[in-house]
Amino acid sequence: MPVSPDKNKLYPNEQIRSVCYINNLPGRPNVEIGDYTYYSDNGRSPESFYDNIQHHYEFLGDKLIIGKFCALAEGVTFIMNGANHRMEGFTTYPFNIFAGGWEKVTPTKEQLPFKGDTIIGNDVWLGQGVTVMPGVTIGHGAIVAANSTVVKDVEPYAIAGGNPARTIRKRFDDEVISLLLELQWWSWDEQKIFEHLEELVSSSDADTLKRLLKLP
Template identity: 80%
Template sequence: MTIAPDKNKLYPNENIRTVCYIKNLPSRPNVEIGDYTYYSDNKNSPENFYDHIQHHYEFLGDKLIIGKFCAIAEGVTFIMNGANHRMDGITTYPFNIFAGGWEKVTPTLEQLPFKGDTVIGNDVWLGQNVTIMPGAVMGDGAIVASNSTVVKDIEPYTIVGGNPAKVIKKRFNDETIIALLKLQWWNWDEQQIFDHLEQLVSVHDMDTLKKLLNSVN
């Protein structure tokens, strides 16, 4: 009996070629993708996922880290630190990149704004055409509404939307969120996930959630 799709296949369901597990694309420096995280693209091949990581230059050292079981819709764009211009002068114009003598004002890495790694937690849902700005950290279970721009960190199990993205609501109360973060179902093995699929996709009260915690720990 099959209990899970093959996490090592690019297209786990050969009948749906618009969705792929992006961990199984050719590797790219400073990009880390968790198991079962998928990218969906109905307009182009989902194999173009890396095209949506922009201004990501290896010499800067910033990473894009995406956890397990994330759902990434078409048009999502990750803006990395290489997009930043020096902002402490009279102008932000990047003279140096055009050479012709202007390279004499090439900034050092210390002079450029650097926001650090961009980190997407586990079980995060990014809607269509979402833009993630450099250094944003998104907690586990977060949801970003379509056409939003994320400019700052998002707490776990929080729904945000807009430009810039703002909190719409928490998905659950604080007690439930604490329990879910302790549960960490995305780290279960395939058999545990299969055995608890019905519970994972259902609404829980705290008593049920506590029983689930006790049964898998």
């Protein structure tokens, strides 16, 4: 009896080809995606996922890092640092990209706003149409509501929503969140996850987590 779907298949369930494990798509520089993280798209092939990473230019060096077991819904978009314009002058208009002599004001990398890497933790759910802005960190276990724009960090196991996204509430109390971050179930092997699936999807109490933490 199998204990997990094949994490090395693009379409782990051939009957649902609107969902794919995106780390099995051809690689892209400065993009790291963990096992079992999927993208779902009912309008286009989910293989179009990389089209949703916008303004990502290798020479800038910023990374998009997405953890394991994340659920990314249709239209989730990552805006990277290449979207930024120079801001210290009277105008933000990017004259240089049109050439014709205007390239004389091409900015250096240091003159452009740079927010750093965009990091999505493990077990994160991004709802349909979510936009994540450059340099944001979304913590483990967080949920971001559909059509939200994330402009600042989201704490682990928080539910955030809106434009700009704000924390609506925590998913669990502080003790449970602390225990979940200690447990890091997403780092378990497939057999251990299989044996404790019911607890992972049905439990929300500290006692269960304390017992799971004692497992070998």
